[in-house]
Amino acid sequence: MIQVQNLRKVFGSKVAVDDVSFTVEKGQVLGFLGPNGAGKSTSMRMVTGYFRPTSGKITLGGIDMLEEPELAKRSLGYLPENAPLYSDMTVASFLGFCAEMRGLTGSARNKAVDRVLELCFLENVRNQSVDTLSKGYRHRTCFAQSIIHDPEVLILDEPTDGLDPNQKHEIRGLIKRMGQNKAIIFSTHILEEVEAVCSRAIIIDRGKVVADGTPEQLKKLVPGVNTLDEVFRSITRPDTVK
Amino acid sequence: MNNRDVANTLAIFKREFLSYFNSPVFYVIVVIYLLASMGFAFFFGRLLDTDNASLAQPFFFWHPWIYIVLAPAVGMRMWSEEHRLGTFELLMTMPLSPWQAIVGKFVAAALVWAIGLALTFPVVLTVCWLGDPDPGPIVTGYAASYLYALGCLAVTSAASAYTRSQVVCFIVSVALCILLTLIGYPGIVDTVVRTVPASLESIVRFVSYLSFMDHFYEMSKGIFVFRDVLYFLSVIVVSLLVTHLGLRSKRA
Numbered sequence: 001m002i003q004v005q006n007l008r009k010v011f012g013s014k015v016a017v018d019d020v021s022f023t024v025e026k027g028q029v030l031g032f033l034g035p036n037g038a039g040k041s042t043s044m045r046m047v048t049g050y051f052r053p054t055s056g057k058i059t060l061g062g063i064d065m066l067e068e069p070e071l072a073k074r075s076l077g078y079l080p081e082n083a084p085l086y087s088d089m090t091v092a093s094f095l096g097f098c099a100e101m102r103g104l105t106g107s108a109r110n111k112a113v114d115r116v117l118e119l120c121f122l123e124n125v126r127n128q129s130v131d132t133l134s135k136g137y138r139h140r141t142c143f144a145q146s147i148i149h150d151p152e153v154l155i156l157d158e159p160t161d162g163l164d165p166n167q168k169h170e171i172r173g174l175i176k177r178m179g180q181n182k183a184i185i186f187s188t189h190i191l192e193e194v195e196a197v198c199s200r201a202i203i204i205d206r207g208k209v210v211a212d213g214t215p216e217q218l219k220k221l222v223p224g225v226n227t228l229d230e231v232f233r234s235i236t237r238p239d240t241v242k
Numbered sequence: 243m244n245n246r247d248v249a250n251t252l253a254i255f256k257r258e259f260l261s262y263f264n265s266p267v268f269y270v271i272v273v274i275y276l277l278a279s280m281g282f283a284f285f286f287g288r289l290l291d292t293d294n295a296s297l298a299q300p301f302f303f304w305h306p307w308i309y310i311v312l313a314p315a316v317g318m319r320m321w322s323e324e325h326r327l328g329t330f331e332l333l334m335t336m337p338l339s340p341w342q343a344i345v346g347k348f349v350a351a352a353l354v355w356a357i358g359l360a361l362t363f364p365v366v367l368t369v370c371w372l373g374d375p376d377p378g379p380i381v382t383g384y385a386a387s388y389l390y391a392l393g394c395l396a397v398t399s400a401a402s403a404y405t406r407s408q409v410v411c412f413i414v415s416v417a418l419c420i421l422l423t424l425i426g427y428p429g430i431v432d433t434v435v436r437t438v439p440a441s442l443e444s445i446v447r448f449v450s451y452l453s454f455m456d457h458f459y460e461m462s463k464g465i466f467v468f469r470d471v472l473y474f475l476s477v478i479v480v481s482l483l484v485t486h487l488g489l490r491s492k493r494a
Contacts, residue, residue: 048335051493073337084328086257088264100253101336103246
């Protein structure tokens with residue numbers, strides 16, 4: 001479903017993403033790991049068509065993102081970092097707008113809104129202004145937006161960031177369930193999450209892929225250690241190191 | 243243009259248009275606009291004292307000065323707000339072309355301004371009640387006034403594409419609108435023409451021709467020239483092109 005080849009992004013003189021390639025098939029959940037500033041968000045922004053890569057090729061469901069962006073984006077759902085929302089709308093009207101942008105109108109639109117309100121536990125805040133929502137609800141509203149058109153490809157940038165343990169558990173469950181018939185990429189700093197949800201994980205450091213495999217394979221990557229946390233710390237460098 | 247283009251543009255337009263009415267800024271601006279445009283007409287323009295059922299001098303004359311400040315205040319949120327909230331990223335990963343969003347947003351702002359302008363109807367009623375005005379100049383005057391407002395809004399759209407700060411957008415847009423007004427202001431142009439060598443006069447005249455004022459002035463007096471309409475339309479097109487470039491630079 002998602003094919004990324006030799007992706008590279010240069011900002012001025014800084015190489016943010018350097019030669020990243022991976023594929024994600026339907027039914028796979030790919031975890032995106034790496035220290036802050038490693039290029040995770042930049043890579044995701046390129047895959048979603050927000051940033052234009054300096055070089056490389058991205059196809060979603062066989063459609064080239066760079067050549068036919070509007071077509072490729074139809075099969076895509078995206079949750080950006082920090083879950084942006086239009087602050088002057090209610091939850092239901094925001095989701096209705098997103099549904100319309102996905103080509104859903106009339107009763108199809110209302111059905112889609114009802115479906116995601118239920119799926120993301122948002123029925124209580126349906127008519128509440130986005131401005132007044134707590135962080136957990138904001139996050140879930142933006143998450144609801146990303147699945148409103150039941151996309152085949154889902155890209156989630158730190159979907160559990162800032163949620164309480166109950167909410168984290170719910171979102172993980174949701175990702176895992178949806179991962180059965182979608183291709184999902186999500187980035188996280190929580191390594192237990194990777195083991196719980198991902199069928200595969202990639203570790204990025206300074207724009208390069210430094211490890212790629214199932215969580216089990218990654219654990220065996222460094223001799224003498226047996227948790228993902230230790231592997232992560234031994235193969236990536238803190239951002240203070242030159 | 244296919245159905246999808248129209249549907250996307252309409253969806254953007256609808257959201258944007260409704261969001262103006264959810265914001266107190268809009269109501270404040272409309273009230274100030276009505277107070278200013280009608281206050282100027284009655285007090286400074288001496289609408290009632292001139293004994294003349296014409297709106298050109300007392301009413302439309304003041305509009306450019308009002309638009310210079312108020313049109314950027316209406317338009318400054320157009321793209322700045324999207325950048326600040328981060329919803330720009332969301333919007334650009336949806337299946338729409340940037341043009342659909344740019345046009346949708348601009349048309350929403352334009353319609354909001356049309357409502358504001360329509361609310362100045364008491365001035366028209368006043369002159370109709372007190373005298374027997376010629377409807378032609380009133381229609382061209384309104385058209386000129388509206389085109390001026392659209393020009394200012396388009397400039398604001400371009401400025402807002404480049405910054406996430408509404409304050410920066412507002413100041414830059416006001417400065418640009420003042421510039422575009424003053425370079426064609428008759429008094430200033432005449433002074434400049436008198437001070438520069440005669441060989442440069444054609445350049446000064448050309449620069450003043452690029453001004454909003456130059457094209458507004460004739461129209462506000464009731465002389466409807468297609469060229470002037472075309473001028474404002476090209477200002478809008480160029481500004482929206484600059485908006486497009488600005489949005490693209492944010493995604494580079």
